[in-house]
Amino acid sequence: MxxxxxxxxxxxxxxxxxxxxxxxxxxxxxxxxxxxxxxxxxxLFPYRQSRRDVQKKNYNTRFCRARRVVENAFGILAQEWRIFY
Structure with a gap:
């Protein structure tokens, strides 16, 4: 891929x-x-960069939120059809 x-x-x-x-x-x-x-x-931005820069910290927060949504969606698909394990 x-x-x-x-x-x-x-x-x-x-x-x-x-x-x-x-x-x-x-x-x-x-x-x-x-x-x-x-x-x-x-x-994500590395922790050392993001703790000093508010924009990078905001990016990391939103990035983690988006990633969590994607992971939850794949978790639901895996439970429903068992092909994504």
Missing amino acids: GQRFEANLMNVPRPKNLPGQNEPYPHVLIGDEAFALKPYFKR
């Missing part, structure tokens, strides 16, 4: 404007520090 993302072979939608923004933003994957930074991948 990672190789397909690298080669732009995944059927990812084109970048779109976020609400209230004029600049298009690409669709991305989210994860933790175990993954390398790539153009299609976002992760």
Whole structure:
């Protein structure tokens, strides 16, 4: 899957404007520090950076909230169909 993302072979939608923004933003994957930074991948700011910068701390808070929603959705799918274990 990672190789397909690298080669732009995944059927990812084109970048779109976020609400209230004029600049298009690409669709991305989210994860933790175990993954390398790539153009299609976002992760948290390190704790040392985020504790001093309010914007980075806010980003990390919202990032964690989004990640929790995704993890809960996969948990529900796994319980319902048992194929995502």
